[in-house]
């Protein structure tokens with residue numbers, strides 16, 4: 001039976017550490033500040049943004065959720081970002097994805113000061129990451145590395161198979177895990193919709209990261225004994241036995257995978273809380289950089 005990669009507990013530990021650092025900063029009169037821009041009324045985005053704001057409160061950050069109607073123009077949002085770039089009390093800016101289809105999300109991200117890009121989505125940060133230079137790293141890939149590290153798992157020399165080539169998780173994670181760094185240095189295979197035989201790859205993997213957004217896609221018969229499963233999916237599937245009419249499930253089929261895996265991250269309570277912990281960590285980092293604090 002697999003050991004659980006408990007992201008909830010690990011994130012709590014990280015928040016305790018961050019809180020102590022925030023207290024030190026407050027002696028200098030500095031408070032880290034995060035602005036989250038939420039466009040439209042996507043219920044999942046509303047939950048994510050509220051969780052981010054709550055986490056900010058838990059560690060003593062200032063946070064602002066800026067809600068805008070779904071018909072806001074690109075120009076109005078551009079002005080808002082310029083305003084946030086100029087505010088000394090705001091060190092991190094995030095635009096919750098997805099935005100309505102009439103907006104150009106990449107153009108908006110490119111307007112964010114790269115030093116305030118705590119999501120690690122700005123092309124300047126992505127380019128620096130690719131070059132192995134210091135930058136803001138995307139929160140979910142960073143959270144996965146931290147979850148592994150804090151559970152004593154080193155990807156170095158291991159075969160890692162990532163399912164999904166999205167810009168937020170799969171693609172940046174493939175780059176990070178390939179870097180010649182301590183805590184990375186893995187052999188990475190990135191599987192996607194064009195991959196002929198996904199199970200061929202997952203069966204020879206030491207670590208599988210499921211991040212393709214397909215509920216319970218990765219099943220126990222697709223992994224080898226002792227494999228480490230990191231589940232990034234958060235999917236709502238209908239469940240009439242639940243009060244809400246749905247349950248949350250990952251991209252891995254937990255019951256069959258946990259029988260063979262040595263470690264598995266649950267959904268919820270695995271990668272999700274780690275993503276938010278890394279957002280806080282990035283915001284503290286930007287606050288220190290912008291204030292010239294070591």
Ligand code: GUN
Nearest residue numbers: 094095096097098119139
């Ligand atoms: N939507 C899903 N994940 C993310 C994330 O990490 N950051 C932002 N801004 N939007 C998201």
